[in-house]
Amino acid sequence: MTPHNAADDNGSRWSDLERPPLNAAALRRALVREGSLWSHLDVVPRTGSTNSDLVARAAAGEVAEGAVLVAEEQTAGKGRLDRRWSAPPRSGLFFSVLLRPAEVPVARWGWLPLLTGVAVATGLSRAAGVDTALKWPNDLLVTVGGEERKAGGILAERAGEDSVVIGVGINVSLRADELPVPQAGSLGLAGAVSTDRDPLLRAVLRGLEEWYERWRAAGGDPAVSGLQETYAAGCATLGRTVRAELPGDRSIVGEAVAVDGDGRLVIATGEGVQEPVGAGDIVHLRPA
Template identity: 85%
Template sequence: MTPRDASDDNSRWSDLERPPLDAAALRRALVREGGLWSDVRVVQRTGSTNSDLAALAVKGEAAEGAVLVAEEQTAGRGRLDRRWTAPPRSGLFFSVLLRPAEVPVARWGWLTLLTGVAVATGLARAAGVDTALKWPNDLLVTVGGEERKAGGILAERAGEDGVVVGVGINVTLRADELPVPQAGSLALAGAAGTDRDPLLRAVLRSLEEWYGRWREAGGDPAVGGLQEAYAAGCATLGRSVRAELPGGRALVGEAVAVDGDGRLVIATADGVREPVGAGDVVHLRPA
């Protein structure tokens, strides 16, 4: 699907409670000499910002630090190819292009966790809402005393030297608009602010800061403080979990650590500690 520029569609004003993003203002605020962000583009509607930005990267038409934001995504994707849809302008749906040449490829898996830390940090500052991270890529908020998913992150390779990281965050989604009962939004979690412009700026500035630290440390998550920050904000640690692993195997136990490779370490009832690098993790309720 070809993205359409937001300035070309008057329907963006159809819901005044959800005003459109101002691409020019975002560029003025974020694109600066010596900074990470090289361009910020806002499109009215597209299938997937990850797919669009990856295609531009492969063709050599996007530099590191390119940011693509969609007011509406019709084919947004999460892990395990799950779909992510929401009403127009009800959230932040964007992708960024990173080229971490200084970091060994073996450490690029930390980009998903790094982005989670950056998003949670940025939202805490700008929205005034407590957030937590579910390993490896979900953003959690509390709605009515219950843990709800309000966002997700998906990192994908783009050519030999690039990674596109996509972020989706439910901002103003109302209860009757939730795709599933387990979903949430910043508004439902009592956020002090839901204006998407300052939220996006705060998240991207936080991501620039964390990415810079990680890159300067050569991708070492301990040296840059990333591993400690992720563990501090991870709601999965200390919980009883079930990991649905590739091949149909399930692993049940307590999530006790995130290791140096970004894997979740699960301690089983028989005393075995097994690192999990891929799989679907479910937080189990206490007995």
């Protein structure tokens, strides 16, 4: 039987049998418990952007720290640098979480997307059996046919003075003919042992809770919490020749040698200068 797109069947819940809907009640039972970080979990059938929705709910005072908003389909998902992306219904995990790290100096909040990357990569390795790597600062890479492909991304946005909303998008069951661009990938194409999104989401959120509590307990110190070392160990960018495309149409080429205490990528240029990059697009020029 040839799989088809759910949109062909007027949005029927079960139109694509390989892509069952998430079980919101079971997810709440597993994650929203006494003493847990996760305070509230909603699954919506369709929205523009879970990040935009959760930022708005936070601004209106409707949600507490630990709120999770999951969409079965995102029509205007946000990437870095105002990029937009979308995917077929129920083909991935598209969710946002609200965090309020009051004990951590705001200067260290820049570690939150990197922390989320570590949690996502370790959770998916455990639950999907797929080797994942992180491209600085917050892309999730998998290997498809011997090639590195982007299968997910992370975007952090401030929500008022005291809150951060972190959005995560992961391609789970996308088939080759559904990829938005040829360089994209999915867990299914990378040989995942499971593309059942319920256990994948549970694994990622449990990993995120564990890392967030560890980082918060250390006052956001990336070295004391072990975050800096763990991120570096899973970062596919380190040790490679890269081109950093920086704001203001500037670019630098060199070897990515470290992630510093502020979460910036340190690039050693041919002139012998070590330049920390805090924002910009990184292009991997050759394998590690």
